[in-house]
Each structure stands twice: as C-alpha cells, then as structure tokens.
Amino acid sequence: MDVQLAYYMLVNHGRFPGEIADLPEKEKILMYQMAVKEIKSRPQK
Secondary structure, three states, X not given: OHHHHHHHHHHHHOOOHXXXXXXXXXXXXXXXXXXXXXXXXXXOO
C-alpha cells in the first residue's frame, strides 16, 4: 500500500515519496482511503 500511495501522490499531487513515508500509519491509511475515493469519483469513460 505504501508504494502505491507514494506513486499516486507523486503523479497526481506532486508529493514526494519521502513525505508519504514519514507519515504515521494512520495518516497513510486515511490518505489511501481519500485517494481511492478520488479515483472512484472520476468520470467513467
């Protein structure tokens, strides 16, 4: 999950992997859930 989140945040929000890696585990989980919600809210092709 950490690698996927770090990649997603870098590509879509310009956040560097080190910033994500340094977060507490609960914040990483929250960010992952927010990313999934963001992805699901995108218009379907």
